[in-house]
Structures are given as structure tokens and as C-alpha cells.
Amino acid sequence: MTRRMLAVCAVLVLATPCLGRSDRDFNALVKTIETEYGVHHMRIPLLGFATFCLRVAGTPGSAGLKIAVFNDVLNSNAVSVDSFEQSVEAAIGTKWHPLVRARSRNDGNVTMIYANPDAKELQVFVVTLNGNDATIVQTKLKTSQIWKWIRKPQDAVDLDSNPPAHANLTITAD
Amino acid sequence: MNEIGGVMKRIGTIVALLLATQLTAFAQDWDPGGTLKKLSTRASKTVDVTLDRSMLQFASGFLDAKDPDQARARKVIADMKGIYVHSFEFDKSGEYTEQDVAAIRDQLKGPEWSRIVNVRSKSEGQNVQVYFRKEGEKFKGLVVIATEPTEFTFVDLVGPITPEDLRALGGQFGIPKVEMDQNSAGKKGESK
Numbered sequence: 001m002t003r004r005m006l007a008v009c010a011v012l013v014l015a016t017p018c019l020g021r022s023d024r025d026f027n028a029l030v031k032t033i034e035t036e037y038g039v040h041h042m043r044i045p046l047l048g049f050a051t052f053c054l055r056v057a058g059t060p061g062s063a064g065l066k067i068a069v070f071n072d073v074l075n076s077n078a079v080s081v082d083s084f085e086q087s088v089e090a091a092i093g094t095k096w097h098p099l100v101r102a103r104s105r106n107d108g109n110v111t112m113i114y115a116n117p118d119a120k121e122l123q124v125f126v127v128t129l130n131g132n133d134a135t136i137v138q139t140k141l142k143t144s145q146i147w148k149w150i151r152k153p154q155d156a157v158d159l160d161s162n163p164p165a166h167a168n169l170t171i172t173a174d
Numbered sequence: 175m176n177e178i179g180g181v182m183k184r185i186g187t188i189v190a191l192l193l194a195t196q197l198t199a200f201a202q203d204w205d206p207g208g209t210l211k212k213l214s215t216r217a218s219k220t221v222d223v224t225l226d227r228s229m230l231q232f233a234s235g236f237l238d239a240k241d242p243d244q245a246r247a248r249k250v251i252a253d254m255k256g257i258y259v260h261s262f263e264f265d266k267s268g269e270y271t272e273q274d275v276a277a278i279r280d281q282l283k284g285p286e287w288s289r290i291v292n293v294r295s296k297s298e299g300q301n302v303q304v305y306f307r308k309e310g311e312k313f314k315g316l317v318v319i320a321t322e323p324t325e326f327t328f329v330d331l332v333g334p335i336t337p338e339d340l341r342a343l344g345g346q347f348g349i350p351k352v353e354m355d356q357n358s359a360g361k362k363g364e365s366k
Contacts, residue, residue: 097229101222103214106265117232152346 023066025093026138029125030068032091033134037084041068041136066138073134081110081129088112088127096125107131204330206281209274210260213326216269217262223348225257246342254333259348267323275321278328279303282317302350304340316340320350 030041044067073084081103096114103110114125126137205211214220225233230251237248251257264270282289282305289305301322307315313336318329329349331340345351 097226098222098224099229100224101220103220105218105220115229117228122232152348 025096026066026068026125026136028093029088029091029127029136032087033068033070033073033136036087037070037073039070039073041070044069066136068136070134070136072132073129074132081108084129084134085110085112092125099124204258204332206328207277209277210328213262213270213274214260216264217326218265219261219263221259221261221348223257223259225347227255230254230257243342246339247346250335250339250342251347254331254335256330256332257343257347257349258330258332260328261348262326264324264326269324270326275319275326278319286314304337306337318350 034040074081085101092114095116097117098112099115100111100113108129108131110127110129112125112127114127116123122141124139124141126135126139128135128137234248234251237244237251239245239248262270286307286309287305288308289303302318302320305317305319306313307317313334315333316329316331316335318327318331318340320327320329327350331343331349335343340349343349
């Protein structure tokens with residue numbers, strides 16, 4: 001019994017540092033949305049198992065995956081897309097740098113990607129608003145994915161599949 | 175005497191803070207004349223890309239020093255303070271006007287700004303202008319304005335970037351891919 005208690009204590013002591021600042025940032029952002037918009041994030045059945053499978057499969061960007069899904073965020077309090085963006089900006093910690101923000105006015109979709117380049121690996125927050133539903137994802141990007149995202153950050157958001165029209169232009173002397 | 179020393183110290187701290195604030199402000203994203211904010215309220219789609227100094231330094235760590243192109247890009251972004259890209263897409267032409275663009279161009283006047291190249295796309299209706307900011311002979315930054323009837327892109331690169339560097343970075347970090355004549359690189363043309 002004593003041995004088992006010691007083992008549990010050891011696991012707790014070892015696990016505590018794992019709940020790092022980024023985890024606290026994720027939880028704080030979830031709580032902010034829940035408090036400000038009077039909603040609760042949905043429980044996703046078998047999320048832990050799915051995350052484990054993704055990690056085993058080596059899916060890019062799947063390490064340390066955290067997801068929170070909210071329904072009817074904007075309906076809940078007659079709030080606007082602008083106020084949602086402002087809430088996220090205010091709630092997200094200062095160590096998170098804005099990387100990409102995409103907004104489609106016609107369908108009300110918003111994607112905000114924040115990155116934390118201070119760590120050895122790139123941690124990203126992806127906050128999306130699709131209509132009235134919001135999703136927050138926090139993950140650590142793998143090295144191969146980091147370069148893809150930083151080199152072509154606009155590809156990280158997919159408002160539509162068309163490449164930007166200015167992508168290939170030729171400069172000539174004035 | 176101690177009092178004077180204390181006051182001087184305080185003044186020094188305030189000056190240092192002010193300087194630090196100025197430097198930070200300069201390195202931050204820039205909305206010339208508040209035009210970008212106005213455009214974002216009218217655009218059907220908006221994409222903003224922010225690569226500040228720490229992100230660029232982080233990114234440079236993933237560039238392959240053995241690859242000539244990546245090595246060049248690595249060298250360039252190592253000294254950059256920030257790359258800021260704002261792209262706007264409009265449902266129909268005429269939703270942003272020449273006045274909007276002129277409001278931005280007005281901010282790019284002055285002795286430090288030079289429009290050294292003018293870009294015209296092969297496709298009809300596309301126009302790109304590149305403005306360099308120089309202090310003496312040193313390049314301090316660059317602005318790219320790309321316009322189409324239903325699209326507007328503003329790229330602000332803060333840091334010591336040359337026309338050659340622009341070519342090296344084109345197609346990456348949200349910067350339009352540019353092909354520059356050897357003769358036009360570094361050639362000072364129209365001064366605004």
C-alpha cells in the first residue's frame with residue numbers, strides 16, 4: 001500500500017511540470033470564452049485516445065494536441081465577431097505572438113493563429129470561429145511543419161483554395 | 175549632490191524607456207493613415223500575417239545553410255525586425271478606391287522614401303509598387319503595395335533589406351514573388 005502511494009506521489013510530482021504555462025494559457029482562454037459568452041466547451045469522447053493515435057501515426061502538428069469546441073458562441077450573448085476577436089486577443093498570454101489572422105466577412109469565419117517561438121519547438125494556438133461555433137486548438141508543430149507554416153503562413157488558413165493573385169509578379173525597372 | 179545624482183539617474187531611465195518605446199513602435203506593425211483598418215471593414219476576406227523579430231529568428235533556425243537560396247534568406251531575415259503582410263479581397267471592383275491607395279502613398283513621401291521600382295503584372299489590372307526606406311546609404315525597410323481590381327496587398331518589411339534581398343525573400347513569408355532585372359536592383363528611380 002505504501003509502495004503504491006509512493007508511486008502515485010511520484011507520478012504526481014513528475015506530472016506537475018508537464019502542466020506548463022502553455023497548458024495554463026489554454027485553460028485560461030477556454031475559461032475566458034466560457035465566462036464571457038456563457039457557454040461550455042463540449043466534451044469530446046475519446047479525444048485522449050485519438051490524440052494518442054495521431055501521435056503514434058506521426059501526423060504533422062499532432063504533438064501535445066488540445067482541443068476545445070464551443071457551440072452557439074455568438075448566439076449566446078448577441079455578440080459580434082469583432083468582440084470575439086478582441087476577447088481572444090485580451091485573454092491570450094503575452095508570450096503568444098500573432099502569426100496569421102484571416103477573416104471572411106461573407107460567411108463570418110475567423111481564424112487566428114498565435115505562435116510561441118520561445119520554446120524549442122513551435123507551439124501554436126489556432127482559434128477558429130465558424131458561424132456561431134468556435135474551436136480552440138493548441139499543439140506543438142513538428143519541425144517539418146514549422147517551416148511550411150512560417151514560409152507560407154497564409155497556407156495555414158484556408159479561406160478558399162485559390163492562391164493569392166499577387167503570388168507571381170514580375171518587377172521591371174520604372 | 176546625491177539628489178542631483180538621483181534625478182539624473184531618473185532622467186536617464188526615462189530617456190532609455192522613451193527610446194525603447196520608440197524602437198518598439200518602429201518595429202511594430204504599421205497602418206499608414208489608418209487605411210488598412212478601413213479596408214478591413216470593407217473587404218470580404220482579410221488575411222494578416224505577422225512575423226515579428228522573434229518569429230523570424232526562430233524561423234531562421236530552420237533554414238538550411240547548405241542550400242544557397244535558404245542560406246540567403248536566412249542571412250536576410252536574421253537582421254529583419256519584422257515582416258507584416260495584409261491582404262484584402264473584395265467582392266467586386268470599386269470597393270476600394272484610388273483615394274485609399276493614395277492615402278497610403280502619402281505616408282511614403284519624404285526624403286527617406288524612394289520608389290525605386292515599379293511593377294506591372296503581365297495580367298491586366300495588376301499593379302505593384304515597391305518603396306524603399308533609406309537613411310543615408312543604409313536600407314531601413316521596404317513597402318510593397320500590390321493592387322488589383324478586387325484585391326489589395328500591403329507588405330511592410332522592417333529592417334535592413336536591399337532590392338536583392340527582396341528577390342531572395344519573394345514567394346516566402348507572404349511576400350509576393352518578384353523577378354527583378356539585374357539593372358533595376360539598387361537603381362534609384364523615381365523619388366517620392
